[in-house]
Amino acid sequence: MKQYHKVSSLLAVFAFAGLVFFAMSTEAQFSITTVEDSAFSGKERMRPIVSFDHDAHMAYDAVEDCNTCHHMWEDGKKMDNADSIGMECSACHLAEPGNSEMNLISAYHRLCRTCHLNEKAGPVLCGECHAGEK
Template sequence: MAKTKLHAYPLIVCFLGGLFFFVASSAVCQENNGFVSDPGFNERLRPPVRFLHDDHNEAAGLHDCAACHHLYEDGIKIEGNMSVGMACSECHISGKSDTLLDLIRAYHLQCRGCHIQEKAGPITCGQCHRK
């Protein structure tokens, strides 16, 4: 009977390790869960926006990361520099600067502005923020 219990331990350890890996990797990658996430979104007034990064960029024909992941200095876009890997809220924080847009307005201008300009993609609240 003791031998049977010993054989179960490696299976339990493997299962728990796999479960931990799955949960941890899902928490790290925005693409995995498919929702726009940023530590700056504390309280939501609407449901989160479903966004599959790679699928969106492929459908939109976007190849320049700086089109969305931009960097500005003194109100001027720094060409050739990108904010890939940074949370938008690292710059777009309410009250941080008079020249910076707060996080929600930055997202709305970036996404809606592009959709309006390209005449493609959702532009109303309910088209992006779905229950």
């Protein structure tokens, strides 16, 4: 009987440790902390990568819906009831031929800075976002 308790408590410890580990790994997977796009990978960065707290942004009043940022445009109009969740920004913003990286960079700059200027909150200067090491 004593042996049984030992084994079961050991199993419980392992199970709990596994649960904690699982929770931490999913946390790391879903909390977004930088602006990333596969279009930037493998290329030399001109400025340091941008820190970005996705969860914090979802709580801001100015961010009404997911499609405030994850927008979907059709025929030059932003669609009210559509979003681009799960898509990479480069899926659309690299669609134009030529100079594609600059298009993507411009899109990020416009999206972030326009809102920050309107709300008078958040970074707008080059070095405020592109800070630290490359």
